[in-house]
Amino acid sequence: MKFLCTVKRVTDYEAKIRINSDGSDIVTDGVNMIINPFDEIGVEEALRLKEKHGGEVVVLSIGTSDSVQQLRSAMAMGADRGILVKNEGDMDSATVAKIIQKVAEDEQPDMIMMGKQAIDGDSNQAAQMLAEYLGWPQATYAFKVEVEGTDATVVREADGGMETVKVGLPAVITTDLRLNEPRYASLPGIMKAKRKPLAEKTLQELGVTATTRVVMKGLEAPPSKSAGQIVPDVDTLIEKLRNEAKAI
Amino acid sequence: MSKHLVVAEYAGGSLHGSTLSTITAAQKVGGDVIGLVVGQGVDSIATEMGKYVPNVVIVxxxxxxxxxxxxxxxxxxxxxxxxxxxxxxxxATTAGKDIMPRVAARLEAGMASDISAVVSENTFKRPMWAGNVIGTVEVTTDTKVVTVRPTEFDRATAGSETNIEKVETAIDDSRMSFVSFDEVKSDRPALTDADVVISGGRGLKGPEGFTNVIEPLADKLGAAIGASRAVCDAGWVPNDWQVGQTGKVVAPNLYFAVGLSGAIQHVAGMKGSKCIVAINKDEEAPIFQVADYGIVADLFDVVPELIEKL
Incomplete structure (x- = not known):
């Protein structure tokens, strides 16, 4: 089986996020950058399925040459090779989906694994758009993935319970948190990753024109909450909840 | 003039509250609102939807x-x-997030996800970076797809007369099939609908902390139970109890954070709550920065006392 996994370079989920002075972007100077944690779960799942069924795991990132760091990290986990599609600046989800579509048409994977959302933009759109552009089925928010022949059975995290669906391959699958716990790269893995093939492509080579269907107009801090109060005991808490907050 | 199509979400034969919040968001833009009910044998859902919008289409x-x-x-x-x-x-429920980007792709439309406010007919506000940033986005295409964070909009009120129309569309065969749904059964209110939510974190020390401390308090207040990501990951409680960026977003009238540090990603899912109470023995815990009322003490002492005195 051939797997194509996305690895987006994002700000560390533990980093303190600050907005720059003109509200056009966040400040990334001095902020640790990581693989989108949901994408990392996707790489791990592809590696496990490869260990079971054989095949190849290809990792893809879109961005500047900084994203090579995330591709090498994924290859240190065990991915076989990387593709960097070079592009500067913001992209809307449709552009991302069209880029991955072109790469998928070249690579012909059996399964595309993506995180359910990137933890920076939190849009949760690109994978589903990609599935539609390719005309493929999708299984989002995967909790468990099993491959049998030309089908994948996926247990999904749905509202109010777990849904099981069957999708014919090739398909797009997005990962939820509990799918697996990604492995740490071993030292030999890190050394080997440096020599694994990494191809670079441009939007022009792929024949994709970036769209501006969704334009970011500005960022602001969320409304701040006024400072709360520490109460000394349960009696005071109940009194405040009844008479001040009128919450009970 | 804008013409809105609001897709109905339903389960167990009734319309989901999130659809009513979505109708309110559409009404804020102004223009005609049409309800859309997709499924099989969904006439009763269409009748229910028709109480809120003047036109309903059934497929x-x-x-x-x-x-x-x-x-x-x-x-x-x-x-x-x-x-x-x-x-x-x-x-912007699991279903909406799953389906709507495909609709946007089919129509080559721009999409704004999980909006928290309507600025104009093409501009919306939405939380990003786990709610640490609010982005203002403009959708530049003539057709726009929007998913709505239900907790940010009041539910629409019933009132209008309605026309219900059935429409047929050709549906292609797909390589997707439904196998089963394993419903999480609970006598408690749904997390995203509850008036009161009691959430627990690592301070509960194990699954029995939820059984012995959180559940009795939830019973007392008729509350839903939530949890931090850490305890869901540890398998103490089901994952769909998770409140946060990667779980459910809730905004009840009253939210108890018990033995929970208040990681950024958790706070992103509950800071819209009207009144937040934090119980934690670590006075440095970040949860106290978002709490309206805090008690710095051992939760195993405080919660039983609270249950007794409420």
């Missing part, structure tokens, strides 16, 4: 009996084109 087809993204997106996009919809709306 009833055996191929749509289960809510699968590929055939559903096809039906929704077809009706949107047929009706000349400028905006196509859904709640």
């Amino acid at each position: 009833d087809d055996a191929k749509l009996a289960n809510r699968l993204a590929q055939p559903w997106a096809q039906a929704i996009a077809a009706v949107a084109q047929n009706k000349g919809a400028t905006h196509i709306w859904h709640g």
